[in-house]
Amino acid sequence: MEYWDIYDKEKHVTGRRMIRNDWHMKPGDYHLTVLALIRDRAGRILITQRKADKEWAPLKWEIPGGGVRAGERSEEAVLREVAEETGLHFTMEQGRCIHTYRSDSPAEQNNYFVDIYEFWGDFTQADVRIQDDEVEAFRLASPQEIGALGERGDFLHYHRLEGLLARPGSSGEEA
Template identity: 55%
Template sequence: MSNPQTEIWDIYDVNKKVTGRTMIRDDFHMKPGEYHLSVLGVVKRTDGRFLITKRDEKKRWAPGHWETSGGACVAGETSYDAVLREVKEESGLDVTGCPHKLSLTYRRDNPDEGDNYFVDVYLFVKDFNEDEVKLQEEETCDFKLATFEEIKAIGEEGKFLHYNSIKKVFEDTI
C-alpha cells in the first residue's frame, strides 16, 4: 500500500485519457476538464449476496457509512489493477481471476472543491466464506453479506456511499 502522503495520481482529461501530468493524493486543485480516477469493486457471491463494508468511525469523510471496496488509482496503475488492490486491501479477498466485468463508469465534476473524478465500477463473482474477510484497520470496521433489497434500504436511508450512482450494478449479472 502506498503512503497516503506521497501517493501520486495521474490526471485525466474529459475523455478519460491520461494527460501525462500528476497530482499528489487529496491535493485538489483540478481545473475544469481535469480528473483523477477511482474504482469500486462490487463482490457478489453466487447466492446473490454482496460483500459490503462499513467505513471506520474515525474516517474524516462519511464515517460509519456502508460501501463497496474502492479507492483511487495510483499513477501508472490501470483501473483493473487498482480495483484488485483495493478489494484485497480493504476486505482481504483476492478477486484475481474471478469472473468480472467493468459494469459502469461515471464522472463527477466538483468545480467548487477542485475534485473532479471518474469512477470505474467492477462487478466480481466470488464464492467465499465469511471467515475469509479480513478488514483493513482504520478503513473498515464491519462487513455484511447483503441482498440487493438490504443494500437498497441502506441506500434509501442515505447510509450507502455512491448508492444512486452504482445501484444498477447490484442488479447486473455476469
C-alpha cells in the same frame, strides 16, 4: 507520498500527476477511482462500513474501492483495493468492468471518473479479512438490504449503484 495520474475529460492520461486527495483540480482535470461489487455465489454483495474516525462519511456503508495510483491501470487498482480492504483475491477472469461514470465538481475542485467492476466468487464471511485502519465492519447484503441503507442515506453513492445491484444470473453470467 502517493500520487494519482490526472486525466482529461475523455479519460486519457495527461502525463501530469497530483498528490492523493489534493483537491485543487483545475476544470477539465480528473482523477480515477475504482469500486468493486463483490458477489458471493448466492448473489449477496460484500459491503464495508467506513471507520468512525474518517473525515468524510464516517460509519457510512459502501462497496470496496479507492484511487488509482499513478502509472497503475484501473484493473490493477481494483484488484489491489479489493485485496487490501477485504483480504479477498480475484483475477480479472472472475470480474469485469460493468459501468463507468464521470463526476464534475468544480466548486469542490474534485473531478473524477469511477470504474465499477463486478466480481463473483466462492467465498464466505469467514474468508474476509478487513483492513482495520480503513474498515469498521463488513457484511454480505442483498440488493434489497443495500437499497434500504441507500434510502436512509447510509450507503455512499447509492444513486450511482442502484441500477447495478440487482443483476441477472448467479454466476456472473448475464441471463
